[in-house]
Amino acid sequence: MLRVAVPNKGSLSEIAAEMLAEAGYSGRRDARKLVHRDARNDVEFFYLRPRDIATYVGSGALDVGITGRDLLLDSGSEAVEISALDFADSTFRFAAPAEGEIREIAHLDGRRVATSYPKLVDDFLRERGVEAVTVKLDGAVESAVELGVADAVADVVSTGATLRAAGLEIFGPVILESTALLIGGPERREGTDRLLRRLQGVLVARKYVILEYDLPDSLIEAATEIASGIESPTVSPLNKDGWVAVRVMVHRDDANEVMDRLHDLGAKGIFVTQVHAARF
Numbered sequence: 094m095l096r097v098a099v100p101n102k103g104s105l106s107e108i109a110a111e112m113l114a115e116a117g118y119s120g121r122r123d124a125r126k127l128v129h130r131d132a133r134n135d136v137e138f139f140y141l142r143p144r145d146i147a148t149y150v151g152s153g154a155l156d157v158g159i160t161g162r163d164l165l166l167d168s169g170s171e172a173v174e175i176s177a178l179d180f181a182d183s184t185f186r187f188a189a190p191a192e193g194e195i196r197e198i199a200h201l202d203g204r205r206v207a208t209s210y211p212k213l214v215d216d217f218l219r220e221r222g223v224e225a226v227t228v229k230l231d232g233a234v235e236s237a238v239e240l241g242v243a244d245a246v247a248d249v250v251s252t253g254a255t256l257r258a259a260g261l262e263i264f265g266p267v268i269l270e271s272t273a274l275l276i277g278g279p280e281r282r283e284g285t286d287r288l289l290r291r292l293q294g295v296l297v298a299r300k301y302v303i304l305e306y307d308l309p310d311s312l313i314e315a316a317t318e319i320a321s322g323i324e325s326p327t328v329s330p331l332n333k334d335g336w337v338a339v340r341v342m343v344h345r346d347d348a349n350e351v352m353d354r355l356h357d358l359g360a361k362g363i364f365v366t367q368v369h370a371a372r373f
């Protein structure tokens with residue numbers, strides 16, 4: 094039975110649970126439950142703090158887990174990235190008071206940097222020869238400067254709204270680009286590949302739609318240039334001389350533009366359907 098670590102709280106938990114459900118797994122019904130066994134799929138889910146997941150997986154206590162790249166690297170665990178999961182994208186950045194003196198990482202020498210990711214920050218600064226004191230906080234790190242416990246912060250940035258609201262401005266290089274990951278131990282356990290294929294199926298289903306339309310067969314080449322599909326479009330005969338039916342996968346975000354272009358080319362009866370699941 095594959096033992097899977099799933100985030101029980103925070104930014105990752107809801108989408109992780111949604112993806113597993115879309116991938117055909119049953120999940121816990123009660124948010125206080127710590128373990129859920131999906132016997133049909135031969136998987137057991139352990140609901141854990143996102144920050145602890147890399148520790149469990151790296152030690153071999155659990156086989157795989159869903160967590161953020163920033164949390165994985167900060168943990169110092171031996172767990173490895175198996176695949177990115179296309180959610181919880183963020184960058185990890187330094188920030189200091191706008192109009193202040195700290196404008197580059199060299200200015201952090203001898204200063205205090207508040208963060209929830211002390212290893213990530215220490216490693217980054219040490220490699221660049223900067224000696225700062227990291228102040229470990231659990232969250233709401235942006236308040237640390239205003240409240241006088243630090244001179245700068247290093248934190249997760251998505252829209253930047255939290256930093257702006259605290260009067261802080263980003264400076265220095267990107268510390269890390271983070272995203273949600275499927276992680277595993279140093280050795281890949283049996284059953285991991287099946288979970289990975291299912292999650293990748295969910296990613297494809299979220300990203301693509303199926304476009305179908307009818308077209309004079311003389312226009313197939315031009316239509317393929319507009320939408321070429323993953324391999325190539327499926328073209329079937331219609332019961333009308335000189336016409337074909339075409340089926341093709343397109344990026345969800347491009348679907349309307351592609352439909353407009355196919356319409357202008359001469360396609361008829363263009364419609365879009367959802368992909369519910371996929372295997373590649």
Ligand SMILES: Nc1ncnc2c1ncn2[C@@H]1O[C@H](COP(=O)(O)OP(=O)(O)OP(=O)(O)O)[C@@H](O)[C@H]1O
Nearest residue numbers: 102103104143161162163181182183232249251271
């Ligand atoms: N605003 C955000 N946008 C995108 N990803 C985020 C955001 N905040 C946190 N993350 C990502 O979520 C993961 C952090 O998990 P964590 O549980 O700490 O989330 P959280 O929202 O900070 O939860 P909490 O603060 O309630 O503990 C990290 O990988 C981090 O990069």
Ligand SMILES: O=P(O)(O)OC[C@H]1O[C@H](OP(=O)(O)OP(=O)(O)O)[C@H](O)[C@@H]1O
Nearest residue numbers: 232233234249250251252253254255256
């Ligand atoms: O750039 P933004 O879109 O504003 O998002 C970034 C903020 O989101 C997260 O905070 P969260 O809500 O998780 O609170 P926390 O600081 O307690 O972790 C993160 O720690 C930043 O503070």
Ligand SMILES: [Mg+2]
Nearest residue numbers: 103232233249
């Ligand atoms: Mg947070």
